[in-house]
Amino acid sequence: MNLSNTEGPIVSLGLMSGTSLDGIDAAIIETDGEIISDIGPSLSIPYPDEFRARLKNAVERAAQSNNLRADAILIHELTSLHIICIKKLLDGEEDGGKWKLPQMIGFHGHTILHRPELGITQQIGDPVQMANETLIPVVSDFRTRDVKEGGQGAPLAPVYHTAMLRSKSRPVVIANIGGISNITWIGPDSDDVIAFDTGPGNGLMDAWVEQKTGKRFDEDGQLSARGKVDHSVLYTLLDHNYFKLKYPKSLDRSDFSIAALEGMSPSDGAATLLAFTVNSIVAGLKLCPEPPRVLYVTGGGRHNLTLMSQLRAACPCKVHPIEDEGWNGDIIEAQAFAFMAVRSLRKLPLTFSNTTGARNPLTGGILSCPDG
16 A cells, blocks of 8 residues: 555554453544544454453453563464454455555554553554555554653543544543543543543453353343442442542553452442442543533443443433444444554644643554565
């Protein structure tokens, strides 16, 4: 692909493997890195159970040791699964359509360890393998420069959220409830944006449900709906030092655990963890410069009907799934990395002082082109 002419919109494919460890999201957009001119197709594929177990084990081992080494076989397999996802997405497009041949790929990889306070963030994946097998240039390693410059390296999606909602009445907030929850507050001015991780999302609830029932998650929030919140345990969870920190701030998947719930019934534990997620998001809203008019919810958490109901009851504003604005909340992060790949190519900033704490607006990402 020829990227020598970088003016005008580019068809870009983004990939995301989130902290929930459920699989890969792929999405195509057309953008110049500032305006989203068109939205293309998207696809999600789950990880095979055996691979997911090994990936989860690698994340847990890295958290225990702060060890940056990763298994080369795991990296190759993770990349190959992403390439399979790309090919499935592109094979579904008609020949000759503009979505059939994206001009670049934004490849986030999978976060194995995120410790910005130690100057560490690692996302595994092989962009050179991906570029050579797809014959498409790949932008990867979006977080490292920000962390090296003193930033949190997360969240990264706010630059895309701002482009998504540029015409909306403000202030508004987008809450992404994945394995971890984060919010983007967008104020009246175009540069008036803050973002930070608020606390757990689905990660703790999924771990609890899988341990107690063998299921991957609490479908529609049915288990938590039957449970009773243990307020003493909830208070202990909310007393975590993270909630005393000012933003910008970010989390690793392993920063919270389900240890405090030992001895609880499956339903009571699920209800308590759901309340933990809701309370931490509401606490995050209180840190914003002014209350939002609307809270738009993206990520897998919006499928949990009990969570959405409790979030609506607890928030001081209207709460809507992002679908109410015509977006697909399951693939926004994949779209965001397609968007950031174009911004990286054009040396536009990805992170800002009020989103990651970096001293100055910073671009990021590394471009890998196919051999030959």
